[in-house]
């Protein structure tokens with residue numbers, strides 16, 4: 001199942017820079033492992049924002065919830081999820 005997930009990062013201004021850097025490094029490693037596995041298909045920065053638009057390819061809602069809730073930045077993000085299905089006019093083979 002494919003999902004579009006938009007994540008907006010809102011780190012508290014009071015968080016020490018070292019702690020923020022550590023969380024971001026852990027987040028990067030976690031997301032890159034999921035990208036290598038194919039579960040995190042796309043990761044795009046939203047230009048001009050500390051936000052991303054991502055496409056996940058997971059078994060079901062429960063797996064998406066598990067992945068998202070384990071993001072190191074999860075406590076500091078606003079997240080919206082949209083389920084996707086194949087567009088009838090799509091010419092891409094990997095859209096479903």
Ligand SMILES: O=C(O)CC1=CCC(=O)O1
Pocket residue numbers: 007009027028029031032050051052073
């Ligand atoms: O910087 C972000 O958009 C948050 C994030 C998600 C995966 C990652 O590596 O950073």
